[in-house]
Every structure is written in C-alpha cells, then in structure tokens.
Amino acid sequence: MEAEQVHATLLDRKGSGREMTWPEVEAWHPGQGVLWLHFDRAEEAVVQWIRTDSGLAQIVVEALLARPMRPRTLRVDDGLFLALCGVDPKHKSRREDRVSIRVWVEENRVISTGKRRLLAEEDLIARLENGCGPRGAAALVVSLADLLVLRMSDRAEEFEEGVDDLEDQLLERGGEGLGVNLVQFRKRTIALRRYLCLQREVLSRMQQESMPWFDKESHALLGDVNERLQRNIDDIDTVRERAAIAQEELLSRNSDQLNSRMYVLSVVAAIFLPLGFLTSLFGINVGGIPWEESAGGFIAFCVLLVVALAGQLVFFHWKKWL
Template sequence: MTHPDNPLHALLLDGVGGARDLSGAQIQDWTPEQGILWLHLDYTDPSAQHWLMHDSALPELITEALLTENTRPRAAQIGDGLLIALRGVNLNPGADPDDMVSVRLYVTPKLIVSTRKRRLQSVTGLAEDCRAGKAPRDVAEFLVDLSDRLVMRMGDVVEETEETLAALELDILEQHDTTLRQSLAGLRRQTIRLRRYFGPQRDAFNQLQSEKLTWISAEQKLLLREVSDRLLRHIEDLDMIRERAAMAQEELISQLSDQLNQRMYILSLIAAIFLPLGFLTGLLGINVGGIPGADNPYAFGLFAIFLCILVAAQIWLFRRRRWL
C-alpha cells in the first residue's frame, strides 16, 4: 500500500503490547503479517484527503465517512470491518468540554484508520501508551481501550459539572446575585449539549456489541457492555444535573421575584405616605390670592406640625392593618 504524507500517528502494533512508529517507506512495505497498522490522520489535511480518496484502496463509502465534516456517533459493519464514529469531550486548553470532538475509525482485523479535525486527548493518550509498551494486543482491545478512555473523560466532565452545580446551589442559599442566573443557564446549556451526544454514543457501543465479528471475543463484548453501562450512568447523572439546575434556576427566579416585590411594596408605602403630603403642599403652593394663613407668621410652622401629625397617623394606620 502507498503511505499518507504527514500522518499524526503511524504505529505498528506487534500484538503482544509493543508498538513502534513507522516511516513512509515502512508503511508502504507493510503487510498484515507484520502486525496491526494504525494510521491516525487529520482529515482537513489535503495530503490526507488525497491519500484516502485516491491511494488508500479503501471503498468510497468508507473514505467519505472518514472525511465527513459532521457526524453522529454510530457503528456499522462493512464486510469484515467496522465503520465507527465516536465523540469525546473537548479538554483542549481554552475549549468548552461540551464542544465535543469527533473521531472516525475504520477497523479491520489488521488495519486501523482513524481521522479527526481537532486534537482528542483520549487518542493522544492511547498513542503514547502504545509507544510506552502498553499497546492493545488486537483491534478489539484497541476499540475497548479507546471507548473506555472516552467514557472516563466524560465521567470527569460530568463530575466537574455536578460540583459546579452544587457550588451554585450553595451560592443561591447564601446570596441573591443575578449573575447566578447566567451561570445556571450556561450549566443547563452544557448538560443539554453533552446529553445530545452521550445518548447516540451509547447506541454506538451497543451496536458494537451486537455485530457478529469473529475478531471481537465474548469477553471483549462484555467489556464494551461495561463501558456502555458506565456511559448510561453518566447520561442519568446528566439528566439529574439538568433537573437540579432547572429547579435551582426556578428557586433563584423566585427569590429575585420576592426581592422585587418587596422593593415595590416599600416604594408603594412611601408613595402612599407622600401622596397626601404632596397634594396639600401643592394645593397651598398655587400662586393665587386667598391662601389661608398667608399673612400669619405662625402659619408655616402650624402647617408643618399638621403634616407631621398626618404622617404619624398614616404610619399608625399602616401598622394597624399590618402593612408595615
């Protein structure tokens, strides 16, 4: 086979836990008897695109799937191979975890071709372990290992999200800040986006278990089932987090509404107190003749005392009616 230019990883797995990097010439001279070949490519690289479409000898259906921009997690058997699309949480610096990173794989008993656009730590960690002498012994173990790494990092993100929600719930009890609404809304948005991909990914794992392929043993299918069950628990945790976030957001809105009502109530009482005062002062302030007490030097003082008595009477009335 010809070799792709600039592969991200080009590893030969020896089947006993070892792996080594291959050069372009070594890839071209590779035969299945030598071991399992894993080629990991960036599908946005023009040289990788050219190799997949013209030089890889892969069927057109597979090359299109490996080069597609948008894909949902799935698994499909094609001959004696598997076409798989999986997603992992985005743990790259400065990225949002819910901005899921996809990886596409075509797997046969002796060949693994995977493509991605953005760096995925699960794939990078697996390649590093292969170079460190902890490589999978066959392609089925490779799939189990990769799936386990993806779900493990999903679990870390779910736990972090749950801790963030717990801190926000505590903040709601201790303070009433409108910025908490934005934090809760962002948390709900993150859980919805994560849940959107976790569900189909579990379906893909279940499909892997159901495929009748001779190179996936019953024990490895049990391991895939365990990975799928762990992902199901993460999905259930996300559903619980989303419900808790909704309840916390409703509680915060209720508290903010109570605060607003309390302030409006106080303003209404103040307006009720000053309404008669304003009416009387406005009435006596008109610039026409005949105003009572205009010639009396004690009129202003008596009027001020009357206003104070009026305010005291209003406060007494409000307290009697339990408005204060």
C-alpha cells in the same frame, strides 16, 4: 507521506505494539499483525491516499473524510465504521473542547482520522508500548472508546464541582452577577449531554453488531464502557437539575427583591398622597383659605400635616402594612 500526517502502529496481537514507517506500512500484510493508521484528515496527501490507495468502499471514504459529523455507526460488509466524540483538555476550543474521531475497523486493520492526536490515543499507544494494550482490532477500538468515555467522566466531575461553586456563590453572595454564569453553565451541560447520548447510541449499536472478528472479551468490555457512559449521563442530568434549581432560586430572590422595593415605593406613595392633597388644596389662589390672614397659619398647617402623617402611620401599623 510525512510523519505529522500519519501515525502508524503495528499490534503484535500479544498486547504490545511498535511504530511503523510509511515504507513499512506500504509493505504490511495481515500476517505481521494488526495495523492501526491514524491520519490528519485535513492534509491533502491523506485525502488522496484514502480515496485512491486505501481500498475502502466509497461510502467509508466519504465518512472518514467528512468534516461535520454526528456520532454514528455504519456497517459495510465485514467492517464497521464508527464516528466517536470525546473531550480533549489539551486542546481548548470555543465548543467545550469537544473532539471527534472517525474509525474504520476490519479484522486486521484499523484506520482512524481526526484533526489531531487525542489524549485517548496517546494513552492507548502508551499501553501498547508497555505491553498491556489491546490484542486485536476489536479490542483496540473498544479500548479507544473506553478511554474517550474516561475523559468524559473527568468532565462530568468538573461539572459537579462547577455546580457546587455556583450554589456556594448563590448562598454567600445572594446571586449577585450569577445569572449569566448559570445560563452559560446550563448550555454547556446540555451540549455535553447531547453528545454523550449520541455516543451511547453508537456504542449500543456496535454492541448489537455481530462481526466475525468481534470476540467475547471485547464484547463484555464494551458493555462495561456503555454502563460507565450511562452513569456519566445520569451525573450530567443531576448537574442540570441542580443548575435549574439554582437558577429558579436566583429568579425567586430577584423577584422577592423587586416586590420588596415596589412595596416600599407603594407605602411611600400612600403616605404622601393625602399630604400632597392637603398642600395642593391649601395652595390654590382663591379667597376663603383657612388661616390666610393669620400670623400662625403656617405653623398650624404644619401641625395639621404632622397629625395627618401620624394618623396614617398608626392606621398602616394597625392594618399590618408596616
């Protein structure tokens, strides 16, 4: 199997780890340490090995190779399957750079699949190379979940900064051109919160499972990860509420502007309605129109219009309509 298709790491159960070649993977036995294999599930050779040579149950094989999958937990005998999600700023995509990773955990072996290596995995490998990484399979998967949640914490902070900018734009520019940005921002926060809640359910279910290889230290660390994830969800809820308030304020301002313009148009129409009536009345082509034969008739009629206009303005001011 080619190097870009699989990344193999051997944990020495003391906090360190080293990369392994594929021949070393094929010769591995549990006495050497914990084996962590990460595969690119899109490769045909990977699919073939997982189906025929991995020794996994069929339900686990299908879960590791499935393409669309929501975060979930599945226990099979003494192993645990986890479908986790996270964010990976290194690889931008149309769906908020969300990424997923599927993990099968046994006492001495961890198999994960994804479309690519994630930043969380690279951080975990760096810890192993420095001798301060996880010491067992349980600690490995909990540390991976911890790093995924840590990246999500960064994204929650970015959303808080984003809603600050939107509120500043609303105050400084009066919300001009802000409507579309607010809608898109709310859609992004809703999508992220949905995946955070699903992730919380996965980690909570994992915490409830009593696996023989799940030590107390890893269990306690998983509790801390769950609490941090809940804080992220609370932060996203706060951001959503602030974005909703900003959108309501924008709609209120637009409504006030529309009402103000309609008010002006109504006043103008009310002012010119009697003037239009007088001009229409004096413009009919029948006999008996006042000042029809008078040389100063036009001037007299203009004075009448000015007086009528002034009377209306006084009346509107008295009624406090102006």
